[in-house]
Amino acid sequence: MKIPVMILSGFLGSGKTTLLLRLLQETKRLGMQPGVLINELGRQDVDGHILEGFHPGSIQKLLDGCVCCSKKNELAGSLQTLLQQKPSIVFIELTGVANPEEITDALTEPGLVRSFELQQIITVIDAEHALDYNSIFATDRQLVYTLRRQMEVADLIVLNKTDLAPQHQILKVENMIRKHNEKARILPTAHSRMDVNPFLQEIYEQRKSSNTMATPGIRTIHIGKQAVMERSEAKRVPSTAQPSHTRLSTLCLACPPHPSLTKEAVERFLGQWNKSLLRAKGYITIPSHQQTYLMQLAGKRVYWEPSSSVKDPYLVFIGIDLPTEDIQQAWNKLYPSSLV
């Protein structure tokens, strides 16, 4: 029986990892064995740390590039490694700038098609910021194209961060999504909180009975109480896909503890680069609190979450035309590591 694959797509910071955690909690509850493939643009792995404790050994990481372009050749190897763990389901969390159809294409290649079967593409949309992206990225047509494809090829759209957007804005985002995808169910959520059991229960039952019910080209998707039959090939567009991004770059800053490192100072530093900075995340130890935090800049918001300490704290920046050298120099000036 082929291993079902669930792809999680959606722009940077929309809530993919938050949803992945929910899916993993439910797979654990059902006693299923998940395999996870995480792809991150930065060299340092932030999401992998967040998932620590979940099924160690069954997480593969592809760092420092996007699996739909520069890391594409490594996708098959990572999936083959996961295969050795005999997972009952595989989740692939894409980078925020990945075009999911590139991965669906890769899954149909000879080395993988016999082992894996695409079950579902879930795209997570940030209700607070989605409407701004078209104007923010007006000059980067490839990125606008990618964001559109993320919506168009989705089977389910999780409209997340509804706690941060007024109702009239949520309706506008729904209309925008509908223009790009007439069929997919749109599920408004906060903190990617949704009932993931129906997705997994069906797979669990299928694998228990090893009963291949699927008619070729048709799959049954259960969302909540609704079951939708649809022809999968209708949405699978063969590779006219383009690489998903052009001007994106990443930077990793080392953050050894420094006496003047405070949350406020870090937020001021992030604000300095807000023209080009799209996302930042990483681990920082604040000496005055004697505490390490997972810091996340997503959209215009900064989140601080207490975390267990990490060996070498770091921050990953992701942005368009990011002035990486200027940022590095400014950081070194503020926090020379020799002062540690």
Ligand SMILES: Nc1nc2c(ncn2[C@@H]2O[C@H](COP(=O)(O)OP(=O)(O)OP(=O)(O)O)[C@@H](O)[C@H]2O)c(=O)[nH]1
């Ligand atoms: N207020 C609010 N915060 C959220 C919600 N969902 C996620 N967050 C926070 O937003 C930040 C980014 O969430 P992630 O789940 O890491 O987003 P992501 O899509 O995986 O991000 P990338 O992997 O960088 O693309 C985290 O600090 C989350 O706690 C939500 O619905 N409401």
